[in-house]
Amino acid sequence: xxxxxxxxxxxxxxxxxxxxxxxxxxxxxxxxxxxxxxxxxxxxxxxxxxxxxxxxxxxxxxxxxxxxxxxxxxxxxxxxxxxxxxxxxxxxxxxxxxxxxxxxxxxxxxxxxxxxxxxxxxxxxxxxxxxxxxxxxxxxxxxxxxxxxxxxxxxxxxxxxxxxxxxxxxxxxxxxxxxxxxxxxxxxxxxxxxxxxxxxxxxxxxxxxxxxxxxxxxxxxxxxxxxxxxxxxxxxxxxxxxxxxxxxxxxxxxxxxxxxxxxxxxxxxxxxxxxxxxxxxxxxxxxxxxxxxxxxxxxxxxxxxxxxxxxxxxxxxxxxxxxxxx
Ligand SMILES: [Zn+2]
Numbered sequence: 001x002x003x004x005x006x007x008x009x010x011x012x013x014x015x016x017x018x019x020x021x022x023x024x025x026x027x028x029x030x031x032x033x034x035x036x037x038x039x040x041x042x043x044x045x046x047x048x049x050x051x052x053x054x055x056x057x058x059x060x061x062x063x064x065x066x067x068x069x070x071x072x073x074x075x076x077x078x079x080x081x082x083x084x085x086x087x088x089x090x091x092x093x094x095x096x097x098x099x100x101x102x103x104x105x106x107x108x109x110x111x112x113x114x115x116x117x118x119x120x121x122x123x124x125x126x127x128x129x130x131x132x133x134x135x136x137x138x139x140x141x142x143x144x145x146x147x148x149x150x151x152x153x154x155x156x157x158x159x160x161x162x163x164x165x166x167x168x169x170x171x172x173x174x175x176x177x178x179x180x181x182x183x184x185x186x187x188x189x190x191x192x193x194x195x196x197x198x199x200x201x202x203x204x205x206x207x208x209x210x211x212x213x214x215x216x217x218x219x220x221x222x223x224x225x226x227x228x229x230x231x232x233x234x235x236x237x238x239x240x241x242x243x244x245x246x247x248x249x250x251x252x253x254x255x256x257x258x259x260x261x262x263x264x265x266x267x268x269x270x271x272x273x274x275x276x277x278x279x280x281x282x283x284x285x286x287x288x289x290x291x292x293x294x295x296x297x298x299x300x301x302x303x304x305x306x307x308x309x310x311x312x313x314x315x316x317x318x319x320x321x322x323x324x325x326x
Contacts, residue, residue: 037124039304039326044243046099046223049128050297050304053092053109053150054118061088065260066267067186074260081259088257092118092146093305095250095297096130097241099221103130104137106239106250107299108150108159113199121150122159135160139220140167141252141299142233143175143200144271151203158206166220167204168228169213171235175200184274229285231278232271238285250297254285258301258318262286265315286316
């Protein structure tokens with residue numbers, strides 16, 4: 001009984017007032033969502049959910065995606081994968097993990113910062129039977145606005161008033177201390193990066209009394225192994241969730257789409273703070289995922305963000321987890 005609803009964009013003007021990316025979204029929406037917006041599954045004995053915060057359509061795809069690549073090459077690849085030319089539609093998938101009395105979110109989605117097609121996490125959590133006050137911990141993969149924007153509501157109040165917030169020490173230092181360096185990024189809009197910094201400082205400061213910094217290799221809650229993989233941001237974190245023999249690897253923002261950056265990790269994306277370092281890190285992590293054949297969760301890959309990575313030619317491809325029932 002999954003009534004599917006087409007959510008229509010309600011106008012770019014409302015978005016422009018609050019979005020750090022006012023000029024980047026365009027085109028009609030094709031967002032489909034189920035009534036619940038969540039998918040429940042297990043890793044070993046652990047209960048997990050993936051909960052959608054929404055999506056963002058980048059049209060045109062360039063210059064954010066593959067900024068130095070010929071448009072023909074991108075369009076050929078999109079076409080070959082049965083996708084619309086000149087556009088990339090990215091998901092915002094939030095992982096939720098229950099361990100004993102802990103209810104842990106991995107990132108918080110966009111909040112009010114990216115317009116009406118995102119910021120749906122609180123409603124979709126409630127639909128899954130989880131009230132925001134039930135959340136005891138939030139593990140931030142990094143400090144970009146689509147990951148920390150959901151910490152505060154439109155009035156500046158904490159959305160998760162009982163939650164402790166965990167973030168990698170180098171990530172915290174990057175945003176909060178001195179002037180963040182975007183000189184190795186290919187992001188075209190300096191006003192936008194200034195807005196990211198402002199948002200990170202506001203949102204992290206709001207949780208200062210319950211903020212915990214972790215370092216590379218720290219294990220949180222006895223089941224989450226953290227690994228700092230710099231490039232996308234200086235403290236960008238991927239995590240491994242363990243239970244018994246089973247593992248799920250949350251790859252964070254290793255890739256922002258399931259075609260362009262998997263097939264050509266070096267084509268890169270403007271969001272990366274250090275474009276070249278991120279490209280190398282992307283190839284290295286994808287190589288590891290393919291060799292280990294480990295289950296993967298991805299924040300930006302198509303809903304519900306679960307699958308595997310395998311080699312394909314000189315690059316990789318995303319193999320979505322086959323789900324027989326919702
Ligand atoms: Zn992101």
